[in-house]
């Protein structure tokens with residue numbers, strides 16, 4: 212079990228999620244790239260705790276440079292509007308999920324299901340291609356379009372020395388027409404992630420998987436488990 216704001220790898224920290232900030236939050240990851248980057252931000256109410264966790268990890272949340280939203284679900288984007296107001300960071304998302312992020316659509320974002328009155332936010336930078344790279348003072352993040360869970364789902368890849376880390380977030384699904392899921396697209400996306408041969412997988416709800424054999428095993432288990440669009444009682 213990964214503990215509170217534990218260091219996952221050089222420059223990589225877990226700063227939010229169940230047991231760290233709030234049970235409604237996805238797992239939230241912070242990276243010190245010379246500039247501070249955050250991957251997803253939780254469902255909304257726990258931002259003060261996530262800020263505290265970022266400080267405990269030796270980083271300054273007031274200087275947040277970039278917030279990457281891996282997709283439009285509320286447990287990943289709920290604090291984004293508040294974070295924008297507090298830090299004026301750059302918010303990055305895929306163009307396909309941007310309309311829901313901007314409007315806060317309660318169906319697509321599942322804010323209705325979570326009972327959250329979601330404030331929408333317009334991303335500053337929209338990913339529109341299959342692969343893009345964000346540059347920082349001390350490193351870079353590669354964004355990979357991985358549609359399936361939602362049309363605008365993104366995986367983030369960070370090379371930490373010898374170790375390749377994937378922030379896969381909702382690799383496990385679930386899938387629903389309410390937020391534009393596409394099981395066939397998802398299968399192709401998962402194969403893309405397997406082909407990256409990552410050493411570490413940071414998932415959005417199930418924690419951190421390592422070494423490479425465990426990363427591959429987890430993704431393959433998800434592929435085997437999801438043979439239909441039937442909703443499953445697992446986190447969004």
Ligand SMILES: [Zn+2]
Nearest residue numbers: 282284381447
């Ligand atoms: Zn989701």
